[in-house]
Amino acid sequence: MFVIIDIETTGNNPKFGSITELAIFQHNGKKITGQFSTLINPEIDIPYYITKLTGIDNMMVEDAPKFYEIAKKVVELTAGNIFVAHNANFDYQFIKEEFARIGYNFNSKTLCTVKLARKFLPGHKSYSLGRLCNDLGIEIQGRHRATGDALATVKLFEIILERNEQTANLKAINNLKLF
Numbered sequence: 001m002f003v004i005i006d007i008e009t010t011g012n013n014p015k016f017g018s019i020t021e022l023a024i025f026q027h028n029g030k031k032i033t034g035q036f037s038t039l040i041n042p043e044i045d046i047p048y049y050i051t052k053l054t055g056i057d058n059m060m061v062e063d064a065p066k067f068y069e070i071a072k073k074v075v076e077l078t079a080g081n082i083f084v085a086h087n088a089n090f091d092y093q094f095i096k097e098e099f100a101r102i103g104y105n106f107n108s109k110t111l112c113t114v115k116l117a118r119k120f121l122p123g124h125k126s127y128s129l130g131r132l133c134n135d136l137g138i139e140i141q142g143r144h145r146a147t148g149d150a151l152a153t154v155k156l157f158e159i160i161l162e163r164n165e166q167t168a169n170l171k172a173i174n175n176l177k178l179f
Contacts, residue, residue: 002027002111003081004157006150007091008054010042014097018042019067020056023146024077025154027084029161032154036077037147039064054144067098078108086129086153088112113156120164132156 004025011017019040026034039056041064051057074095085091088110099106114127124135129152133140138155142148 001029001081002084002157003078004084004150004154005078005091005095006085006146006153007094008050008056008144008146009094010044010046010050012090014094017094018044019094019098020046020050020054020061021146022070022074023150024074025150026077026081027154027157034077036073037150038070040070041066056145068102071099071102071104075104075106081108083108083110084113084153084157085110086113086149086156088114113153113160116160117156120160129153129156 004027006023007019008021009017009019020042021037021039023037024035025032039061041061043066046056046058046061083092089112092108092110096106117124117127117132121132121136124132126132129149130140130143132138133152133156136156136159138152138159140148140152
């Protein structure tokens with residue numbers, strides 16, 4: 001039903017950057033039902049400032065699969081599911097670009113937990129993942145790493161669903177058009 005996704009990248013621009021790490025958690029609206037995570041060889045150098053932020057360096061990804069080697073798995077896990085991410089446009093555009101490079105047109109319905117949180121959890125000073133998780137008591141194991149941030153996003157998504165069960169049922173969440 002949903003796939004909660006987080007990626008780490010070599011920069012901010014999908015046209016010039018590449019994915020270095022990917023985590024996908026399949027979710028049925030109640031719990032995680034499947035997962036996949038991997039480092040990815042971006043086939044370009046990882047800038048120093050990215051290594052400082054994520055801890056991912058060129059040596060770590062040297063023997064990791066290239067995106068085209070995991071692309072089929074990504075399609076299998078995401079097909080027919082709604083793509084959920086914190087600042088979803090960033091993750092979605094990078095994944096679309098990686099697929100475009102191998103000649104595949106990746107498309108999915110998307111939900112952004114930043115936009116969902118603003119709508120259903122109003123009143124926070126910041127809706128960054130770190131600050132929002134801190135406000136809500138969500139512990140992030142491995143900040144700025146795909147699995148840690150994706151699991152935090154799963155917990156955030158579950159809180160949004162739980163807190164709004166009476167006013168915003170799962171069908172309503174599915175039908176939101178947030179970008």
